[in-house]
Amino acid sequence: MQQELIEDALYDALLAAALFARNPTRFGGIKITASAGPVRDRYLDFLKHCLGPEFLSRKLPLNIADDRLFGGLDLSATLQAGRPIFNRGLLAEVNGGLLIVPMAERLSRGLAARIAAVMDRRRVCVQREGFATESAADFGIVLLDERAADDEQVPAELVDRITFQVDLEGFSYRSLEDAIDLFEVGLRDDGMPVQAGPSELDDGILHALCTTAMALGVDSLRALSATKRVSEQSALWFSRRTVTPEDAAIAARLVLAPRATRCPVEPEETSSEPQPPADCAPSDNDRTQTKQDPVNDKSDPALDEPTSLENLNDLDEVVLGAAKAAIPAGLLSQLLSGQTLRGRGSGSGTSGVQQKGGLRGRPLGVRSGPPSGRARLSVIDTLRAAAPWQKLRAGSTRYPLSRVKITADDFRIQRFKARTETTTIFAVDASGSSALHRLAEAKGAVELLLADCYVRRDQVAVIAFRGKRAEVILPPTRSLVRAKRSLSGLPGGGGTPLALAIDACLQLAHSIARRGETPLIVMLTDGKANVGRDGEPGRERAQSDAVRAAQQVAMCGFTAMVIDTSPQPSEAAQKIATEMHARYLPLPYAGAAEVSRFVKAMA
Numbered sequence: 001m002q003q004e005l006i007e008d009a010l011y012d013a014l015l016a017a018a019l020f021a022r023n024p025t026r027f028g029g030i031k032i033t034a035s036a037g038p039v040r041d042r043y044l045d046f047l048k049h050c051l052g053p054e055f056l057s058r059k060l061p062l063n064i065a066d067d068r069l070f071g072g073l074d075l076s077a078t079l080q081a082g083r084p085i086f087n088r089g090l091l092a093e094v095n096g097g098l099l100i101v102p103m104a105e106r107l108s109r110g111l112a113a114r115i116a117a118v119m120d121r122r123r124v125c126v127q128r129e130g131f132a133t134e135s136a137a138d139f140g141i142v143l144l145d146e147r148a149a150d151d152e153q154v155p156a157e158l159v160d161r162i163t164f165q166v167d168l169e170g171f172s173y174r175s176l177e178d179a180i181d182l183f184e185v186g187l188r189d190d191g192m193p194v195q196a197g198p199s200e201l202d203d204g205i206l207h208a209l210c211t212t213a214m215a216l217g218v219d220s221l222r223a224l225s226a227t228k229r230v231s232e233q234s235a236l237w238f239s240r241r242t243v244t245p246e247d248a249a250i251a252a253r254l255v256l257a258p259r260a261t262r263c264p265v266e267p268e269e270t271s272s273e274p275q276p277p278a279d280c281a282p283s284d285n286d287r288t289q290t291k292q293d294p295v296n297d298k299s300d301p302a303l304d305e306p307t308s309l310e311n312l313n314d315l316d317e318v319v320l321g322a323a324k325a326a327i328p329a330g331l332l333s334q335l336l337s338g339q340t341l342r343g344r345g346s347g348s349g350t351s352g353v354q355q356k357g358g359l360r361g362r363p364l365g366v367r368s369g370p371p372s373g374r375a376r377l378s379v380i381d382t383l384r385a386a387a388p389w390q391k392l393r394a395g396s397t398r399y400p401l402s403r404v405k406i407t408a409d410d411f412r413i414q415r416f417k418a419r420t421e422t423t424t425i426f427a428v429d430a431s432g433s434s435a436l437h438r439l440a441e442a443k444g445a446v447e448l449l450l451a452d453c454y455v456r457r458d459q460v461a462v463i464a465f466r467g468k469r470a471e472v473i474l475p476p477t478r479s480l481v482r483a484k485r486s487l488s489g490l491p492g493g494g495g496t497p498l499a500l501a502i503d504a505c506l507q508l509a510h511s512i513a514r515r516g517e518t519p520l521i522v523m524l525t526d527g528k529a530n531v532g533r534d535g536e537p538g539r540e541r542a543q544s545d546a547v548r549a550a551q552q553v554a555m556c557g558f559t560a561m562v563i564d565t566s567p568q569p570s571e572a573a574q575k576i577a578t579e580m581h582a583r584y585l586p587l588p589y590a591g592a593a594e595v596s597r598f599v600k601a602m603a
Contacts, residue, residue: 010171010179014046016164016254018183019233021050024098024140026229028119029162031104031143031154038173040144043166046180047142056097058090062106066365067384070114071126071133075380078387079404084130091115091124092135104143105152112155115141119161130388163226165258200242201232208245212252217261227255366412381412422518423459423476427505428487429525429565430466431496447484459517461508462486465501467494468535472508495537498529498576499545502553509558520559521582526566527573543572550579563587 020030030047034040048055060069067073071089078085091099101107118124124137141162145154159165168176209227218224231251235243371377386406393405460483462474474486501523509519529542533549553560560582564573569586577584 007179009167010176011183012253013043013166013168014179014183015237015250016166017043017047018050019230019237019254020140020164021047022233022237024051025096025122025138027140027163027226027233029141029143029158030164030166031145031159031162032166032168033145033147034168035146036102036144039168039171039176042173042176042180043168044142051098056094058094058097058099060090060099060101062103064090066114067128069111070118070124071135072131073129073384073387075384075387079383082390084388086126086131086133088135089124089126091118091137091139094139095136096138098140098142100142100144101158102144103146104154104158105145105147107155107158109155109157112157116157116161129384160220160222163230164254167258201228202243205231205243205245205248208248209251209256213256216256216259218256218259220259223255223259227251230255365415367415368409368411369413370408370411371413375413378412378414381414382406382410385412386410421458422520423461423512424520424522425461425463425505425508425512427463427465427470427501427521427523427525429496429498429501429523430464430492430494432466432493447487461512463501463504463508465497465504466492468497468500468531470497470501470504472504476508476512495531496525496529496542497531497533497535498525498527499533499542499549500531500535501525502546502549502580503533506549506553506556506558509553509556513558518559520561521553522561522563523576523582524563524565524587525573525576526564527562527570527576528566529572546576547579550576550582554579554581561585 016030020027032040032043034043048057051057067087067089069089069091071092072087074085074087077087118137119139119141122136122138123134125134126132141158143154143158143162147153206228209231210224213219213224213227228251231243231247234247234250235241238247240247366378366381369375383404383406386404389410390405459476459478460474461472461476462483463470464473465471474483477483505521505523509521512519527546528539529546530539531537532542533545560577560580562573562577562580562582562584564570564584564586566573566586573586574584576582
C-alpha cells in the first residue's frame with residue numbers, strides 16, 4: 001500500500017513536469033518543494049529533458065537589483081560610450097523561456113508582486129533614468145521551495161499564477177530514478193504524444209471540476225482556469241479528441257489537490273444499509289480508477305466519450321475522489337485537524353520588526369543623500385545617477401581634471417532592511433491549581449519552545465509566578481542549558497498572582513522593546529487568579545486586577561498567546577486571552593509539539 005502511494009505520487013510529479021514542458025508560458029509555472037540535493041536536481045534534469053536541450057532558462061538571484069531584473073542603465077557601457085546605454089533586464093532576456101527561482105520562499109512580497117505584474121501583462125515596462133521602453137516578457141517560472149519550516153511560504157502572488165505544485169519531500173533518489181525509467185519506457189513504447197489540436201471540453205466535465213474546487217475550498221479563478229487547461233492538455237497527451245473523466249481526474253490531482261484548504265465532507269447516505277465512515281484517506285480503488293499510464297493506455301480515440309458515467313453526480317464524485325486521493329499527507333493531516341490554511345504569509349515567519357536603514361541586513365534599494373557613519377555610499381548607483389548628465393557637464397569648468405563629473409546631488413546611499421531579534425517571554429503558572437493539574441507537562445512544552453527559539457537564534461526569558469509574587473527566574477538569554485535548568489528547579493504550589501505576572505511580562509516587554517527587539521508574551525496558566533496586585537488573597541478582586549492588566553497588554557500592542565493548562569478549557573483563561581488580544585490555545589487538546597508549532601508561527 002505504501003509503495004503504491006509513493007509510485008502514484010512520483011507518477012503525478014513526473015506527469016506534471018511533462019505536461020508543463022509542453023507549454024511553459026501557457027501554464028505559468030511549477031512549484032517544486034524539496035531541499036537542495038540529488039532528488040531535486042534529478043527532477044530538474046528530467047524537466048529540462050522534457051523541455052529540450054535548446055530551451056532557454058535563466059536563474060533569478062535572490063537579491064537582484066531592479067535595474068538588472070526589469071532593465072535600466074548599463075553603467076559600464078555608458079561610461080565607455082559617453083552616452084546612456086540601456087540594458088535589457090533579466091525578465092526580457094528570458095522571454096519565451098524559463099525563469100528558475102531558487103529559495104523562492106525568501107522572496108520579498110514586493111519583488112514577487114512586481115514579477116507577478118509582468119507575468120500578467122507578458123511585457124515589462126521600464127520608465128526610469130531617462131528611458132521609457134517596453135519589451136516582451138512571456139516566460140514560465142520554476143519556484144524552488146526550500147523551506148525548512150511550515151511558516152516559510154512562497155509568496156501567494158506567484159503561487160496563484162502557476163499551475164503545478166510538486167512535493168518531493170520524503171522521496172529517495174532511487175525511487176525517483178526508477179519512476180523516471182518507467183515513465184520514459186512508456187514514452188518510448190507509445191511514442192511522444194503529438195499535439196494535433198485543441199481537445200473538446202464537455203460541460204459536464206467543467207461542472208465536475210468546479211464542484212471539486214468548491215469542495216476542496218479552492219476559490220481562486222486562476223486555479224480553476226489552470227485545471228481546465230491541464231485537463232485539455234492531458235487529453236492531448238493521451239491522444240484523445242475529447243476531455244474524458246480520466247483527464248478531469250488528472251487535472252484535479254495535479255492542480256486542485258495541492259491547493260486544498262479544507263477536507264470535503266462526505267454526503268450522508270439515505271440507505272438503511274451501514275456505510276463505511278467518511279474519510280479523506282486515499283483508497284486503492286480511488287487510485288486504480290484515476291491513475292493513467294502511458295504504457296497501458298491503449299484506448300481508441302474514436303471510442304472516447306465526453307462523459308461515460310450515468311449522471312453528473314457520479315462524475316463529480318469520481319473527480320473529487322481523485323483529488324482527495326492526491327492530497328499530500330502533510331496537508332491532509334492539517335485539513336483533518338481543522339487547521340485553516342488561508343492567509344499564510346511568506347518569508348521566514350518571524351514577527352521581528354523590520355528596521356530600515358543602518359549598515360546591515362538585506363539590501364533595500366538606494367536613496368539620495370550624503371554618506372556618513374551610518375549611511376554607506378553606493379558607488380555604482382552614484383555613477384548611474386551621474387551618467388545622464390555627463391554631456392551637459394562636459395563644458396563646465398568645475399571639473400577640469402575629472403573624466404566623470406559628479407555633484408552632491410548624485411550621491412546615492414544604500415538602504416538595508418534588518419529584522420530585529422525576537423525575545424519570547426514565557427510566564428509559567430507555578431501556583432497550586434496549576435501544579436495539581438499539569439505543571440510538569442507545561443514545563444515539557446516550554447522546553448520544546450525554548451529549543452525552537454534556540455534554533456532560530458532568538459532569545460527567551462522565563463517568569464514564574466506563585467504565592468504573592470512574580471519573578472524573572474531567567475533574564476533574556478540564548479542559553480538553552482541555562483533555560484532548562486531554571487525550569488527544572490521550578491517549584492509548584494501557592495496562590496495565583498496573575499495580575500502581578502502580567503505586569504511583570506509587560507514591564508519586561510517594554511524593556512525589550514526599548515532595546516530595539518520584538519517581545520512575544522506566552523503565558524501558561526489556567527487563568528484562575530486568587531491573589532491581587534497588592535498581594536492580598538481574594539478571587540473576585542484578583543480576577544478584576546488580572547483583566548485590567550491584560551487590557552494594558554492589549555493597549556501596548558504586544559503579541560501574546562495564552563496557553564490554558566487546566567484539564568478542560570477554562571473560561572477564566574479565555575477571558576484573559578480575549579482582554580489581552582492574545583491567541584488562546586488549550587493545552588489538553590494540543591501536545592507540546594503542536595504548541596511549539598503555534599508559537600513558532602507567531603514568533
